[in-house]
Amino acid sequence: NAGVTQTPKFQVLKTGQSMTLQCAQDMNHNSMYWYRQDPGMGLRLIYYSASEGTTDKGEVPNGYNVSRLNKREFSLRLESAAPSQTSVYFCASSDPTLPGGRLNEQFFGPGTRLTVL
């Protein structure tokens, strides 16, 4: 199992450009999440999808849109990138139906480092 994969690993954009960050998980998890992490800070939740077909705003949703394409894939779109969106973006997944203690685990991808000039 690859777990949670994210593409691309690095990206540089100019202000006003758009792009989509891709995330996929092969663990058959119901819930998926997008976080951002600014330098020296903890992660902040942007959007999440509790199950296929649903999406909800997190703590910092402004400037972003998401699509839960299917159970495996959850994408994050920046329509008009701004320098304030320079950050490392992490995708994660979890599933409350997992057996034993694993129902409380959230599994994270390796991150996408985005710079907006």
Place this chain on the structure above:
Amino acid sequence: DAKTTQPNSMESNEEEPVHLPCNHSTISGTDYIHWYRQLPSQGPEYVIHGLTSNVNNRMASLAIAEDRKSSTLILHRATLRDAAVYYCILRRGIQGAQKLVFGQGTRLTINP
């Protein structure tokens, strides 16, 4: 949402135990205490969680105060690989999507 307070940084020596404290004085009865850690240049990884009783797993132990207003993550024998930022997070209930709120965490340095 109830908040957690952790020291910004801690330092320990290899092969010694490490006790990472977390204060959560406004915790509610349905809040679970979760610990995650983030190794350099990686995404966070789950360490352990608990509600009221102390918990042990292969990675660490979690000691929860009787009044639940504080907890301590215990690494029994630190290795260099344990150098990371450790996050103490409260999560209300265990059902449904996990909307985790990460603070700044404790940066743990391990000396060889």
